[in-house]
Amino acid sequence: MNYLKSLLPWIAFAVVATQFDWRWSGLTGLAISTGLLLLARRAGRKADTLILEWSGFAFFALLTAVAFTFPASPLKTYTGALTDAWLALTAWGSLAIGQPFTLGIARTTTPETLWGNPIFRRVNVVITLVWAISFTVGGLAGIALLNFAPHATAALIALKVVCFAVPVAFTIRYPRIVRARAAA
Template identity: 45%
Template structure:
């Protein structure tokens, strides 16, 4: 459920009609802020809200752009731009050695293993895969947008795959690491 909440602003933005992208961006912003408030009230630490905070900043900027210029030439590329921003956020979290999944994983893991090398390594691998998935999604969406298909069914399917594939990998990879870590 955590990943669904984390990416809920992006899901909302993706499913709202692209013809009204300014309202979709505003909805993404409202949802991002709502998720941050909800998660903070539930006791989530700021390091567990890296994507959420980045989402709020992105959607604030996108909403401002979209309302200022609804016919902006960036509109067809907004899907690619959003995935690119997610790749950037995830990549920066890796570069500063604070993988965004680490804070999320800490919410359901006892504090005594937070600094364990396997725990940190697992989250580094998972975040790296998310970063790669976002970057590939951004590239494919940019190609589709350049071909005039930025808001097509194909683009929607690419966006869905860009979230579902790393979610499935995360679940399976973490389960495999946990299975190997259990003493026999």
């Protein structure tokens, strides 16, 4: 599941954020993003497979700079929701420019003969759309929870899990469903 590797900086950020100050969680995300980009360059991966990695690098570089420059910034409270909002912008942006972020990732495990197939492209548009919606819901609901129930830690964690698990499950199942329909 190549998506999970691409989301590793975001997952590590969330884990570290529960134990340490936002400066260190931002720095952790930045270090992992940088490492993934260096490994991808060494492996010769194409740019279209690295949309999430570059997005993560940009987000964590910006977040780390703000966190170390203004450690008491009000943004500190919203970092979890901001990660979802940034990922939502990444997903929506990739759809807007006609390059769904899942397309490049899917090409790494799909035979090249299928890349031009409109169904292959449509599957990736739909998968990216599900991720975009999930990130949007997570970001907006996270901001709302932090505003109205800032100590509802269990609800915030549950929201993160659901907004991650739903698109992961969809990403796994939807292509199988499409292949089964095509075979029938």
